[in-house]
Amino acid sequence: MYEIVGPTGKKFLPPAGNCWKIIQSEYEKLLDDKRVYFGKDGEGVPRRMEFLSKAKGIVPWTWWPHEEAGHTDESKKEANEIFGGDISFGTPKPERLIQRILQIATNLNDLVLDSFLGSGTTAAVAHKMGRRYIGIEMGDHAMTHCVPRLQKVIEGEQGGVSEAVGWNGGGGFRFYRLGVAVCDESGHVSKGVRFAPLAAHIWFIETGIPFSGRADSPLLGSHEGIGYYLLYNGILGDKRPDGGNVLTAKTLSGLPPHDGAKVIFGEGCRLGAERLKREGITFRQIPYKIKAR
Numbered sequence: 001m002y003e004i005v006g007p008t009g010k011k012f013l014p015p016a017g018n019c020w021k022i023i024q025s026e027y028e029k030l031l032d033d034k035r036v037y038f039g040k041d042g043e044g045v046p047r048r049m050e051f052l053s054k055a056k057g058i059v060p061w062t063w064w065p066h067e068e069a070g071h072t073d074e075s076k077k078e079a080n081e082i083f084g085g086d087i088s089f090g091t092p093k094p095e096r097l098i099q100r101i102l103q104i105a106t107n108l109n110d111l112v113l114d115s116f117l118g119s120g121t122t123a124a125v126a127h128k129m130g131r132r133y134i135g136i137e138m139g140d141h142a143m144t145h146c147v148p149r150l151q152k153v154i155e156g157e158q159g160g161v162s163e164a165v166g167w168n169g170g171g172g173f174r175f176y177r178l179g180v181a182v183c184d185e186s187g188h189v190s191k192g193v194r195f196a197p198l199a200a201h202i203w204f205i206e207t208g209i210p211f212s213g214r215a216d217s218p219l220l221g222s223h224e225g226i227g228y229y230l231l232y233n234g235i236l237g238d239k240r241p242d243g244g245n246v247l248t249a250k251t252l253s254g255l256p257p258h259d260g261a262k263v264i265f266g267e268g269c270r271l272g273a274e275r276l277k278r279e280g281i282t283f284r285q286i287p288y289k290i291k292a293r
């Protein structure tokens with residue numbers, strides 16, 4: 001522990017039980033370098049000064065002046081330009097503020113999540129800065145504002161941070177509407193789920209890609225040579241509780257053909273192991289074999 005004497009002669013010791021954060025020789029080097037600050041009157045507790053010019057990358061400050069991170073007027077102007085004056089939400093952020101946050105917290109290609117997307121500033125800036133992103137928004141402005149905004153970004157919109165980050169357009173995004181919850185908290189199929197959402201869920205879990213079929217047939221489609229079938233909700237026209245939802249010789253003969261291995265989801269299976277093997281069928285029972293994710 002060493003004593004520090006300020007420019008006015010005031011003496012400082014570290015708080016009881018602590019020591020200074022740097023050893024004395026380091027402190028003296030900083031002092032010679034005029035990098036110790038004792039407050040405006042020279043009597044404040046000594047603090048180390050950091051210079052932006054000497055920093056590697058951007059140093060995170062707790063106080064970000066508007067010259068660097070933008071201000072609410074700027075964000076309103078940006079939003080006005082993008083949405084033509086139609087702003088139905090109150091607090092859009094300036095793109096420069098989000099740029100600063102992403103500079104500090106992320107690297108190229110990182111995945112940025114904004115679960116309250118609002119006007120879509122985070123997604124727009126993430127896109128311009130070469131980050132991947134997921135935006136979640138429950139309001140209609142997801143469709144009326146965020147989607148058109150991101151389309152403009154892709155077309156090379158030159159507002160906000162575009163010039164600063166050298167943005168000229170490109171890339172793309174996918175827009176999804178959240179469906180009903182297919183599984184309950186314990187991972188089982190929720191009561192009342194219709195064929196189409198369950199089909200989309202099963203397809204995605206099995207293949208890892210979004211479902212783009214029409215969900216009007218028990219054959220959902222084929223992926224990497226495997227045909228995926230779902231027997232559920234009387235899709236075969238048999239509305240009895242377990243009628244068309246059970247794989248029997250009769251239901252099998254009524255299924256749309258697929259030349260190759262098949263994965264069939266249904267509520268029950270009356271075919272023996274031999275027959276399943278011969279037909280190249282892997283049977284998965286609903287609800288037990290449906291994974292939540």
Ligand SMILES: C[S@@+](CC[C@H](N)C(=O)[O-])C[C@H]1O[C@@H](n2cnc3c(N)ncnc32)[C@H](O)[C@@H]1O
Nearest residue numbers: 092093115116117118119121122136137138139
């Ligand atoms: C203050 S705005 C978000 C601002 C935005 N992140 C930005 O950087 O400008 C909050 C948004 O969260 C949305 N929101 C609120 N609760 C939500 C929820 N549970 N799921 C999805 N979006 C939600 C609101 O509709 C609103 O658009």
